[in-house]
């Protein structure tokens with residue numbers, strides 16, 4: 200995708216959740232996570248790449264001691280249909296005996312987060328909680344329900360706030376969907 204194509208896609212897209220709604224949701228989620236984990240010294244793990252914006256903005260709202268690290272698993276690449284999960288990087292910080300909070304941008308079919316959770320439990324994590332900024336209303340029987348959910352999104356390919364559209368626009372502060380898929 201080149202600059203022109205990326206700009207055209209954004210111009211044609213529909214806002215699903217505004218930046219204001221995103222910020223209010225971050226505040227609410229941080230309060231929920233604080234209530235559950237503020238005394239546990241959790242290990243917060245960002246699922247790269249899409250989780251980076253949500254996780255970064257969430258972290259600045261978590262006012263209690265925690266460790267931070269990341270892992271990288273992907274199954275979409277630049278495509279809009281998921282494939283086989285590809286593990287790129289495991290967390291460097293040992294998870295054995297830890298309460299872990301996994302942070303990702305979207306729960307779509309749930310395959311990625313279910314695989315991440317299973318792998319962390321296999322590595323000996325005491326408890327694995329999951330936080331997703333958006334949960335797609337796709338009517339699918341997901342293998343996992345997130346412990347903390349920000350906003351729901353319709354069953355369309357969405358982008359912005361960490362999520363890419365053909366590689367572009369992870370940097371948007373709001374959530375969009377391509378108009379032609381409405």
Ligand SMILES: O=P(O)(O)OC[C@H]1O[C@H](OP(=O)(O)OP(=O)(O)O)[C@H](O)[C@@H]1O
Nearest residue numbers: 248249273274275306307308309310311
């Ligand atoms: O619930 P699922 O259907 O498994 O989809 C959710 C996953 O898809 C996206 O990652 P993607 O594979 O696109 O990689 P990315 O984070 O690098 O964009 C997103 O960041 C989630 O990790």
Ligand SMILES: Nc1nc2[nH]cnc2c(=O)[nH]1
Nearest residue numbers: 307355356357358362363
């Ligand atoms: N950008 C993006 N990535 C996803 N990964 C799983 N579902 C989606 C989606 O709707 N948009």
